Amino acid sequence: MSPKKLSLPTMNDWVAALIREHRVFGPQAKGDRFAYDLLGCAADLRLDHDVTILPPRKYLMPPTEVLITFTRSGKFESVMEGEPLVLFGVHPYDVAAIAQMDRYFTQDHADSHYLARRKKVTIVACDVQSASENVFAACMGTATVPDGFDVLLTLVGETYVVESRTAAGDALLALAGVLEDADAVSLGRREQLWMDAQKLLRRQNLRCRVEDLPGLLDRSYEHPAWRQKSELCFSCGSCVMVCPSCFCFDVQDEVGWDLVSGERRRQWDGCLLTQFACVAGGHNFRRLREERYRHRFYRKGKYLHDRCGFVACVGCGRCAAACTSGIASPVALYNSLLEDQ
Amino acid sequence: MTAEALICSDRDLYLPQPATVVSKTVLTATETLFEIRLDSGEELKHMPGQFVEVTVPGVGEAPISVSSSPDRKDGFELVVRRAGRVTSAMHDRRCGEKLGIRGPFGTHYPVDGVMRGRDIVFIAGGIGLAPLRSAIHWVLNHRQDYGKVTVLYGTKSPAERLFLDELSDWSCRPDVTFMETVDRADANWKGNVGVITKLIPTAGIDAARTVVAACGPPIMYKFVIVSLYAIDVMDESIYVSLERRMKCGIGKCGHCQINGLYACTDGPVFNHADILRVQEAI
Amino acid sequence: MAKPRVAIFDFACCEGCQLQIINMEEAILDLLNVVQPVEWREAISDHSDEYDIALVEGSITRPEDEERLKDIRRRAKILVALGACATTGGVNKLKNHINSDELKRCVYGAAAAMPHLDTSPTRSLREIVKVDVEVHGCPMSTREFVNVVRCLATGTTPVTPNYPVCVECKMRETICRYEYNEVCLGIITRAGCDAPCPAGGQWCFGCRGLVDDPNVNAANDIMAKYGRTADDLRRRMELFNSTEARPCPRQ
Amino acid sequence: MPKTIDIDVHHVTRIEGHGNIRIQAVDGKVNKVEWQVPEAPRFFEAMLRGRSWQEVQTVVSRICGICSFAHSLAAIKAVESALGIEISEQTDRLRMLAFGGEQLESHILHIGYLVAPDLVGVSSVVSLVKSHPEVVAAVIRAHRLGNEWMELLGGRRTHPVSFRPGGFGKLPKESELKELTGRLEQIVPDLSLIAQTVAALASRLPAFDRPTEYVALVEPGVYTFYHGMIGSTDAPERLPVDRFEQVANEYLSPQSTAKWTRWHRDSYAVGALARFNLNHSHLHPLATRTGTMLGLKPPCCNPYMNSVAQVVEAVEVVEAGMEQIDALLTCGIKSEAPRKPKLQAGSGVGAVEAPRGTLFHKYAFDGNGICTTANICIPTNQNHANIQKDFEAMLPIVIDRDETEIRLLLEMLVRAYDPCVSCSTH
Numbered sequence A: 001m002s003p004k005k006l007s008l009p010t011m012n013d014w015v016a017a018l019i020r021e022h023r024v025f026g027p028q029a030k031g032d033r034f035a036y037d038l039l040g041c042a043a044d045l046r047l048d049h050d051v052t053i054l055p056p057r058k059y060l061m062p063p064t065e066v067l068i069t070f071t072r073s074g075k076f077e078s079v080m081e082g083e084p085l086v087l088f089g090v091h092p093y094d095v096a097a098i099a100q101m102d103r104y105f106t107q108d109h110a111d112s113h114y115l116a117r118r119k120k121v122t123i124v125a126c127d128v129q130s131a132s133e134n135v136f137a138a139c140m141g142t143a144t145v146p147d148g149f150d151v152l153l154t155l156v157g158e159t160y161v162v163e164s165r166t167a168a169g170d171a172l173l174a175l176a177g178v179l180e181d182a183d184a185v186s187l188g189r190r191e192q193l194w195m196d197a198q199k200l201l202r203r204q205n206l207r208c209r210v211e212d213l214p215g216l217l218d219r220s221y222e223h224p225a226w227r228q229k230s231e232l233c234f235s236c237g238s239c240v241m242v243c244p245s246c247f248c249f250d251v252q253d254e255v256g257w258d259l260v261s262g263e264r265r266r267q268w269d270g271c272l273l274t275q276f277a278c279v280a281g282g283h284n285f286r287r288l289r290e291e292r293y294r295h296r297f298y299r300k301g302k303y304l305h306d307r308c309g310f311v312a313c314v315g316c317g318r319c320a321a322a323c324t325s326g327i328a329s330p331v332a333l334y335n336s337l338l339e340d341q
Numbered sequence B: 001m002t003a004e005a006l007i008c009s010d011r012d013l014y015l016p017q018p019a020t021v022v023s024k025t026v027l028t029a030t031e032t033l034f035e036i037r038l039d040s041g042e043e044l045k046h047m048p049g050q051f052v053e054v055t056v057p058g059v060g061e062a063p064i065s066v067s068s069s070p071d072r073k074d075g076f077e078l079v080v081r082r083a084g085r086v087t088s089a090m091h092d093r094r095c096g097e098k099l100g101i102r103g104p105f106g107t108h109y110p111v112d113g114v115m116r117g118r119d120i121v122f123i124a125g126g127i128g129l130a131p132l133r134s135a136i137h138w139v140l141n142h143r144q145d146y147g148k149v150t151v152l153y154g155t156k157s158p159a160e161r162l163f164l165d166e167l168s169d170w171s172c173r174p175d176v177t178f179m180e181t182v183d184r185a186d187a188n189w190k191g192n193v194g195v196i197t198k199l200i201p202t203a204g205i206d207a208a209r210t211v212v213a214a215c216g217p218p219i220m221y222k223f224v225i226v227s228l229y230a231i232d233v234m235d236e237s238i239y240v241s242l243e244r245r246m247k248c249g250i251g252k253c254g255h256c257q258i259n260g261l262y263a264c265t266d267g268p269v270f271n272h273a274d275i276l277r278v279q280e281a282i
Numbered sequence C: 001m002a003k004p005r006v007a008i009f010d011f012a013c014c015e016g017c018q019l020q021i022i023n024m025e026e027a028i029l030d031l032l033n034v035v036q037p038v039e040w041r042e043a044i045s046d047h048s049d050e051y052d053i054a055l056v057e058g059s060i061t062r063p064e065d066e067e068r069l070k071d072i073r074r075r076a077k078i079l080v081a082l083g084a085c086a087t088t089g090g091v092n093k094l095k096n097h098i099n100s101d102e103l104k105r106c107v108y109g110a111a112a113a114m115p116h117l118d119t120s121p122t123r124s125l126r127e128i129v130k131v132d133v134e135v136h137g138c139p140m141s142t143r144e145f146v147n148v149v150r151c152l153a154t155g156t157t158p159v160t161p162n163y164p165v166c167v168e169c170k171m172r173e174t175i176c177r178y179e180y181n182e183v184c185l186g187i188i189t190r191a192g193c194d195a196p197c198p199a200g201g202q203w204c205f206g207c208r209g210l211v212d213d214p215n216v217n218a219a220n221d222i223m224a225k226y227g228r229t230a231d232d233l234r235r236r237m238e239l240f241n242s243t244e245a246r247p248c249p250r251q
Numbered sequence D: 001m002p003k004t005i006d007i008d009v010h011h012v013t014r015i016e017g018h019g020n021i022r023i024q025a026v027d028g029k030v031n032k033v034e035w036q037v038p039e040a041p042r043f044f045e046a047m048l049r050g051r052s053w054q055e056v057q058t059v060v061s062r063i064c065g066i067c068s069f070a071h072s073l074a075a076i077k078a079v080e081s082a083l084g085i086e087i088s089e090q091t092d093r094l095r096m097l098a099f100g101g102e103q104l105e106s107h108i109l110h111i112g113y114l115v116a117p118d119l120v121g122v123s124s125v126v127s128l129v130k131s132h133p134e135v136v137a138a139v140i141r142a143h144r145l146g147n148e149w150m151e152l153l154g155g156r157r158t159h160p161v162s163f164r165p166g167g168f169g170k171l172p173k174e175s176e177l178k179e180l181t182g183r184l185e186q187i188v189p190d191l192s193l194i195a196q197t198v199a200a201l202a203s204r205l206p207a208f209d210r211p212t213e214y215v216a217l218v219e220p221g222v223y224t225f226y227h228g229m230i231g232s233t234d235a236p237e238r239l240p241v242d243r244f245e246q247v248a249n250e251y252l253s254p255q256s257t258a259k260w261t262r263w264h265r266d267s268y269a270v271g272a273l274a275r276f277n278l279n280h281s282h283l284h285p286l287a288t289r290t291g292t293m294l295g296l297k298p299p300c301c302n303p304y305m306n307s308v309a310q311v312v313e314a315v316e317v318v319e320a321g322m323e324q325i326d327a328l329l330t331c332g333i334k335s336e337a338p339r340k341p342k343l344q345a346g347s348g349v350g351a352v353e354a355p356r357g358t359l360f361h362k363y364a365f366d367g368n369g370i371c372t373t374a375n376i377c378i379p380t381n382q383n384h385a386n387i388q389k390d391f392e393a394m395l396p397i398v399i400d401r402d403e404t405e406i407r408l409l410l411e412m413l414v415r416a417y418d419p420c421v422s423c424s425t426h
């Protein structure tokens, strides 16, 4: 569908209509920060958010989810969770991260639990209106995204330009009523805005290109930065929990009160946590903080790249904000590796 | 949703198949042999060196190598060491009780590939004999397809030796060279004493014709590789099986990563040439 | 399988952990289907010396209590420590830094010399007897308790997290207390509580004890970044982790 | 035949903490009547010295798991008074509202789990599950509501985390308060069922009157749990709470590790019955009707009736809670950060009506906000001597009865006070 124009009042009505028809999750204020939550009314939606504490990943792969139910006598059943929902106001870098997740969970072996949720999600993306202090999406090529969404919203001055790319997007947009085509001026301003985003979303600056990262890491395995920085690491996992492109998980069984039936759940796990690579008997394949700390950057910057073709970082800067020690920022780390090249 | 790549497979790879413990044989103080049959009546269809994820419902899952040969059609065998929650719970299961099985997963020893027609040296350390046994049985069942067959086995003490009947069978067979050693002998032990690497120079290995299949603890590999180099075995001719913490078995959970490799899908059986420069491997 | 016989005992504590059992509400009925309580002073009037599982709350502060605990240990097949007082000594350990005469004088004034007020340094159960399972927290987490009971009833060992509280704060999307320049012990404290304190607008004071490998040096080092001192950290740790707080590394 | 009895209840069951009953009579002559408190002292007042003003409530909350909201709130009030922190009206209202949750939870726990078995003649609530399933279900529902109410306002059920000196660490949402008020309305039938059941069984409560001094906070026009001055049934004048030490006159008895108190007489009582006796005229309508239905008439000097007064109060806090939520929603919940103190040397007292009676906290701080002295006076401290006096008065009356019956009467008497023994020995 060609790009349309959406005035602010129409936008408001559209959101209200969406809320009536669908379960719509969007960024809302949470204290001094922002978080995705179920929208009760259009006024709660904060499209001017800089970044949310957690990425929308929590709707595609919740902190804990049931995989199967079982009985101790040996019956197993799949549980496919996931109800239709609309993610509204997703920033481009998060759209890019969802595309990475799609790739990760379908490559080689398709993860039917992820897909069960993913297929029911409609994404209304929104170009960034205010940048967070840690953001470097422009360095990672995710300041704007060409696809990966159903609808894209861009605020140009006093109106939104809205563009649907899929049938699901068209259906959502139909609730806005009849819309005018976006005029050339608005479209021009949108182009300009996309160009500006390359500056706006570069609050931190990576001193090399994304494509150079795997090679940089190839040369840096023994770099002293790993040890130096990881001395401050708590193995607290905050950096990986908040990351839109971290997907590791743990699996645990729990029986119910009948002591016969139960559920097997997966929950977020992270390679920074002490026990992540620990096996029965106590041997830990990444015993040292520096090994765990280094692994995270390698997994993101090289291993997943070699496997799936993307650097598993979209430059949202959430990890940098979440790390109490201030050592999790990929930009700072890569730049310090670059210094000694 | 846009990506056409999101083809949904209806198969839930996390769903175990119900299976039954057919028999249990105590091998040592900590290891027990389980004979297991899928309730569907289907074959497991594994290759030697592959593993299954075994569920004890309510306790969890653990990756366990299949210890029987694919030739065996009525069920399969697992050797389980009591190590933690799941493995202990397995030991507590009685015959007739239910387990869940996913898999087989992972790579296997190339018994159907480069090993054919070559001399084969099996090097097993401790419970490493369990996965290798699958390959040994296969090779002995198809003896004519392979050259000279050597089995080297090392354990910490005589009490930890597995499959005593089979060991003595192998040592009697004219078409198998079987040698073993223990780190520490006891009063009744008459055989070799010392680390397994000692056996390598005396086993009469013709490096050029040989493929080595090894399985044992990480520390064993370090020394075995050095000894194999000493008799000019090439990296490409060495296969090792690596163990890591695992949750999914299908390359999603992230736990078993060995640098960029996954022990579950790229392994557990690796060609040594492929992991030479993988820092976390050995 | 016969229901395990369970006895519940308490030593010096606030009895808040026993309350968490009652706070299971409807699920108490489920609990009673799974175990048979044979002694539980706070809730039932029965008494028994024969039990399989002893659930013990509270810290040990008197010689006679130490004897009673050892007796419980002798009788029980499985001994479970409930809550911070039992697992770390809890706040009760704050008194270990004060000499006992002064303690008594401070609280009882002129009556301080009376013999029935005697006290010895607070100890956790683990410091006296072998403890099979620990349910951490002040108060203990009901969810974790439920899991422990079900595991014991099915003969498996419960798993306790060994990662910091931060993980659970992130899962709940709680704003980090360090953003308010507050000293939060979540970075070194064992998770498993679901991080109610930061979510409720308070720092974590470490009631679940520290993780196995806490990076206390790093915690000291980052204090300055938040306008705090290593002493602030140490003092906060004293509340529930008195032993680990003193002597503080790098002082 | 002259009677010889020897009662030794080592740890009375179904109460919080450890208490013993020791009675000896030889040939009809009573030579020992003792309510003993062997609880291990934890020395909170000493442990608090040197702690920061920010930590006081975290520490003292651990005095008692069952009335941790009372301790937290009393401590915060004392800290605020010592450090001159003025709080907003919203903060005050929200705290009062939160406190209602604890009254409900604690009272229902006591009536439903600890006292009810005596009224029915069984050893625990476990047996009631079969004999009185609907009532037990109602008890659990009311208890759960009390807990969820506390969790909403205090951040969790035991040892609240959202209360901070100066305000709230986390505020409830208006939608959550609306939901709560709906649930309070829905719980009324359950409370009525509980009240009717108690009414039907109330005849089992011994008729034992002993003229007693009752002490509670009083506030004009309000059935108060949270504000007010100290009042007594023995004297018309009201004392400000910072003079509580003149009321309690704490002393130590050799039979107790907890301190005992006395004011106008040898002993006095605090708790639900004391509040009812002093403040009954300010009860909300449904609570008043519940009192009448239960046959509770002021002044009532039967200690066994304390449990009945708790039923009345359970209804009262629900009614008052709905009113408080109304007032809060009318103004709307404004986001506000906890107010900061100006650190200065000073001391302050905080008092609240804990479920079991008047609770006093007093702290002094140095100029850095470090606590220099602490004094905490707990409701059960104030009831111990009265329990002893009740024993002494009651024994001659019942001495002819069967030993098991005497024992049960005394145990029931102790339970009626809903004592929080470990709390009193803090």
Ligand SMILES: Cc1cc2nc3c(=O)[nH]c(=O)nc-3n(C[C@H](O)[C@H](O)[C@H](O)COP(=O)(O)OP(=O)(O)OC[C@H]3O[C@@H](n4cnc5c(N)ncnc54)[C@H](O)[C@@H]3O)c2cc1C
Residues within 6 Å of the ligand: A278, A279, A280, A281, B051, B060, B061, B062, B063, B064, B065, B066, B078, B079, B080, B081, B082, B083, B084, B085, B086, B087, B088, B127, B130, B131, B242, B243, B244, B245, B246, B247, B263, B268
């Ligand atoms: C490819 C492969 C083949 C294996 N084959 C055998 C075999 O034939 N016989 C045998 O006895 N053991 C084998 N193991 C080791 C076995 O998987 C572990 O001993 C077992 O997982 C321990 O689980 P637990 O629940 O008893 O221990 P816990 O310490 O309670 O572990 C909890 C969970 O962590 C994970 N975990 C812990 N240790 C390991 C580990 N060493 N490897 C992988 N995951 C682990 C599992 O998911 C396990 O359920 C194999 C491991 C791998 C990776």
Ligand code: SF4
Residues within 6 Å of the ligand: A232, A233, A234, A235, A236, A237, A238, A239, A240, A272, A322, A323, A324, A325, A326, A327, A328
């Ligand atoms: S890098 Fe920072 S956020 Fe990540 S585990 Fe270490 S301390 Fe925690």
Ligand code: SF4
Residues within 6 Å of the ligand: A239, A242, A243, A244, A245, A246, A300, A312, A313, A314, A315, A316, A317, A318, A319, A320, A330
């Ligand atoms: S690594 Fe950090 S910056 Fe990169 S995507 Fe993850 S959270 Fe964002």
Ligand code: SF4
Residues within 6 Å of the ligand: C137, C138, C165, C186, C189, C190, C193, C194, C195, C196, C197, C198, C203, C204, C205, C206, C207, C208, C209
């Ligand atoms: S957040 Fe910290 S203080 Fe709070 S319950 Fe958890 S461990 Fe205890």
